Amino acid sequence: MRTRKFERVDAVIIGTGATGGTAAKVLSEAGLKVVGLDRGPWLKPRDFSGDEIKYVNRNFLVPDPLLNPRTYRESEADEAKMAAFSLLPQMVGGGTVHWAGWFPRPKPSDFIQRSLHGSVEGASLADWPYSYHDLEPYLSKIEWAFGCAGLDGADKFCPPRSKPYPTPPMAPTRFGRTFYRACERLGINAHPIPQAMITKPFNGREPKHLTGFWNLYGDPSGMRSGTATTFIPEALATGNYELRTECYVTRIVTNAGGEAKGVVYLDADGNEVEQEAGVVILAAGAIESARLLLLSATEQYPDGLANSSGLLGRNATFHEYLYAVGLFDREVTEPFDGYAGHYLSGGSMQFYETDEKRGHINGSIIGASQVGHPINWMLPGRPAWGAAAKQSDREYFRHSMKIGVCLHDLPVENNRVDLDPAVKDAWGLPAARITHRSHANDLALAKWQIAKNAEILDAAGASQITAVMHKRCTGNTFHQHGTARMGFDPEKSVINEWCEAHDVPNLYVVDGSGFPSALGVNPTLTMMAHAWRASDFIVKHHAKGTKYRLDRPRAVRKTATEA
Amino acid sequence: MAGRAEWPVAKRNIAEAGERRLFFTEHEWATIEAATARIYPTDDQPGAREAKVVRFIDRYLSGLDFIFAGADGDGFLAVSGRDADAWRIRISRLQATYRAGILNLDAIAGRDFGAEFRLLSDERKDRVLESVSGAPKPTGIRVSESGEAHVQNISDDAFGFFDALALHTRQGLFCDPVYGGNHGRVGWMMIGFPGPHSLADTRDCTYGHPDKFLTDYDWADLIPHLRSNGRPQEQAEYENEGAKPRGNRENK
Numbered sequence: 001m002r003t004r005k006f007e008r009v010d011a012v013i014i015g016t017g018a019t020g021g022t023a024a025k026v027l028s029e030a031g032l033k034v035v036g037l038d039r040g041p042w043l044k045p046r047d048f049s050g051d052e053i054k055y056v057n058r059n060f061l062v063p064d065p066l067l068n069p070r071t072y073r074e075s076e077a078d079e080a081k082m083a084a085f086s087l088l089p090q091m092v093g094g095g096t097v098h099w100a101g102w103f104p105r106p107k108p109s110d111f112i113q114r115s116l117h118g119s120v121e122g123a124s125l126a127d128w129p130y131s132y133h134d135l136e137p138y139l140s141k142i143e144w145a146f147g148c149a150g151l152d153g154a155d156k157f158c159p160p161r162s163k164p165y166p167t168p169p170m171a172p173t174r175f176g177r178t179f180y181r182a183c184e185r186l187g188i189n190a191h192p193i194p195q196a197m198i199t200k201p202f203n204g205r206e207p208k209h210l211t212g213f214w215n216l217y218g219d220p221s222g223m224r225s226g227t228a229t230t231f232i233p234e235a236l237a238t239g240n241y242e243l244r245t246e247c248y249v250t251r252i253v254t255n256a257g258g259e260a261k262g263v264v265y266l267d268a269d270g271n272e273v274e275q276e277a278g279v280v281i282l283a284a285g286a287i288e289s290a291r292l293l294l295l296s297a298t299e300q301y302p303d304g305l306a307n308s309s310g311l312l313g314r315n316a317t318f319h320e321y322l323y324a325v326g327l328f329d330r331e332v333t334e335p336f337d338g339y340a341g342h343y344l345s346g347g348s349m350q351f352y353e354t355d356e357k358r359g360h361i362n363g364s365i366i367g368a369s370q371v372g373h374p375i376n377w378m379l380p381g382r383p384a385w386g387a388a389a390k391q392s393d394r395e396y397f398r399h400s401m402k403i404g405v406c407l408h409d410l411p412v413e414n415n416r417v418d419l420d421p422a423v424k425d426a427w428g429l430p431a432a433r434i435t436h437r438s439h440a441n442d443l444a445l446a447k448w449q450i451a452k453n454a455e456i457l458d459a460a461g462a463s464q465i466t467a468v469m470h471k472r473c474t475g476n477t478f479h480q481h482g483t484a485r486m487g488f489d490p491e492k493s494v495i496n497e498w499c500e501a502h503d504v505p506n507l508y509v510v511d512g513s514g515f516p517s518a519l520g521v522n523p524t525l526t527m528m529a530h531a532w533r534a535s536d537f538i539v540k541h542h543a544k545g546t547k548y549r550l551d552r553p554r555a556v557r558k559t560a561t562e563a
Numbered sequence: 564m565a566g567r568a569e570w571p572v573a574k575r576n577i578a579e580a581g582e583r584r585l586f587f588t589e590h591e592w593a594t595i596e597a598a599t600a601r602i603y604p605t606d607d608q609p610g611a612r613e614a615k616v617v618r619f620i621d622r623y624l625s626g627l628d629f630i631f632a633g634a635d636g637d638g639f640l641a642v643s644g645r646d647a648d649a650w651r652i653r654i655s656r657l658q659a660t661y662r663a664g665i666l667n668l669d670a671i672a673g674r675d676f677g678a679e680f681r682l683l684s685d686e687r688k689d690r691v692l693e694s695v696s697g698a699p700k701p702t703g704i705r706v707s708e709s710g711e712a713h714v715q716n717i718s719d720d721a722f723g724f725f726d727a728l729a730l731h732t733r734q735g736l737f738c739d740p741v742y743g744g745n746h747g748r749v750g751w752m753m754i755g756f757p758g759p760h761s762l763a764d765t766r767d768c769t770y771g772h773p774d775k776f777l778t779d780y781d782w783a784d785l786i787p788h789l790r791s792n793g794r795p796q797e798q799a800e801y802e803n804e805g806a807k808p809r810g811n812r813e814n815k
């Protein structure tokens with residue numbers, strides 16, 4: 001096949017989601033010539049509607065697993081089986097097309113897991129090479145450039161903020177009000193969870209969509225913040241960003257000196273195209289980014305690009321969404337109508353920090369949220385058929401309430417992404433294989449947290465409580481991190497503190513791949529701030545040919561509050 | 564090759580499909596109709612039969628014409644390219660699963676009760692379904708200590724006959740009527756879900772749930788510590804601390 005070549009540009013960005021979209025905006029607004037590539041289409045708000053079959057059951061927004069298979073196994077000894085693992089939308093906007101938009105900030109403690117907890121058996125905890133305070137200005141930049149709703153002062157445990165929220169939170173739902181009151185009874189600080197949406201006119205956007213078709217659906221109104229409706233159009237408006245959709249990058253190309261030269265991709269018609277660039281920026285999500293680096297192996301880099309440490313793909317963390325559902329008597333309680341609301345309505349950060357009395361380290365965000373729509377409403381232990389199935393729908397569809405947890409899982413070196421030796425995708429390339437076994441701390445945290453959520457539901461007056469327990473990691477949060485760990489030491493990490501590969505000086509990985517540990521909150525805000533920070537570095541230093549490295553921390557920090 | 568952003572909407576006249584059978588034989592249709600009527604029975608309120616769940620399943624299994632409704636609900640996307648290849652594989656697997664499943668229902672019915680499944684009494688149909696599902700008929704919500712893994716995007720790729728039948732029955736009961744089920748919106752009405760008049764109303768945002776958000780609320784009423792202070796003291800401190808230079812913090 002003859003490879004078509006395009007003129008060299010300053011940067012090529014693989015991916016247009018949360019982090020690729022952020023890099024596109026920052027670099028193109030700074031005047032760099034940028035090409036953005038995405039495997040999927042650019043769907044517009046007019047393509048979306050409240051169609052449960054299409055979005056939740058037939059997975060219109062996520063890759064078809066028959067074309068893009070993924071395999072999963074719990075340990076090296078098992079055979080990996082096909083699994084719908086963390087099927088993040090592969091299209092312009094990426095995960096910000098289908099997400100609910102949880103937009104909480106991380107905490108200082110998230111960045112110093114090793115200093116706080118030392119060596120935890122079976123885990124591979126590491127400090128981040130930068131701190132919450134380093135990232136804070138970028139968290140504010142994202143909240144204000146992207147659009148975010150929150151309530152200043154409501155979260156007693158809120159980390160330092162330099163700016164207030166740009167727009168106020170969505171009004172509570174009836175299940176939200178019940179959650180707030182139950183928490184007050186138990187002395188728990190409940191508050192709106194910041195969400196990536198706008199509730200007042202903002203940057204030319206209008207908040208007009210009071211719906212229930214939110215989590216997993218596309219947003220036809222543009223009220224929810226997503227890069228497909230914000231950063232990507234803003235990047236295009238500079239005239240410096242060219243977006244190419246339906247382009248599947250098959251490898252990153254290096255030159256004789258070992259530097260990244262560009263990428264090779266298949267366009268929509270299956271033609272092979274080469275795009276050269278001064279900087280190659282990988283923003284495809286931690287699974288696909290690791291896969292592409294492994295697929296880009298050469299004679300010089302036989303174990304995959306940027307993998308001299310042997311750590312590429314390792315220390316993968318995925319979170320897991322777990323929840324308890326309370327069922328309420330119709331005779332006693334008003335209907336909650338948990339199909340409505342913009343997914344979230346109240347949450348808490350009270351159980352976030354480590355409390356040794358609980359028997360595990362760390363904690364997670366919790367949130368009261370929609371129970372879902374009629375076909376897929378979340379009822380653990382649902383009777384599958386017969387009169388009991390019908391009765392439970394009639395009794396509880398409008399009378400149930402869910403409190404969920406985004407499980408803060410610990411990094412484990414053997415939890416990893418690699419190339420499946422047997423399964424290939426529709427383009428003939430090896431599928432990503434996920435090997436993951438939850439650390440004992442994940443299981444203990446899940447158990448404690450579900451019990452706590454059940455306690456809140458009990459205080460809210462639930463007559464029966466049923467829960468999803470943590471059996472195995474399914475990737476059901478679509479949160480992916482850790483496969484190209486960031487750090488100062490090239491032997492213990494894949495990329496440096498600016499997201500540049502230790503081995504390949506002009507290759508950056510700006511998505512969650514770099515996260516040395518997962519957070520206890522939803523990661524997208526942090527990922528976007530992380531990508532903005534790296535993009536700033538590319539503009540201010542890399543593009544100008546200057547090198548700038550952070551000093552390693554001089555003192556070991558002992559506690560989160562001192563950090 | 565057209566990507567999904569360019570798929571045109573085809574079959575603008577949904578009613579054209581009408582009551583016609585598109586995939587099932589007459590016997591298969593009657594068998595699946597009878598089976599779904601036991602999966603979601605009719606009592607003083609409609610069940611799978613009235614929702615025309617069998618029509619929903621028949622359209623789904625008929626090929627690629629009823630996979631993704633257009634955003635306006637006035638037709639279906641013309642799936643093409645590699646996606647069409649994947650859907651062809653998926654649908655043909657499901658067709659085989661259903662054909663074999665129906666034969667099995669009749670085989671068990673014949674073995675145990677000497678008649679075709681569709682002709683059995685409700686009680687006997689349930690015995691056959693128990694046999695096919697490999698478990699007793701559920702009597703209520705099962706609360707278990709171990710629980711199950713939860714996958715957000717529920718697909719039928721790995722499903723055998725009974726699980727597919729149960730999932731598709733739910734789908735046919737509660738889908739948007741454009742898919743051929745939820746006839747007369749009986750599924751939505753039964754559980755009190757105020758579904759949209761059409762998908763077009765959800766796209767242009769004329770349909771929503773504004774009445775499900777509170778209007779008479781005060782954050783201070785819901786969040787106790789906002790009542791006394793207005794803003795907590797901690798927050799004011801955070802703002803001063805927020806932009807601390809790196810060096811100061813490093814030496815702490």
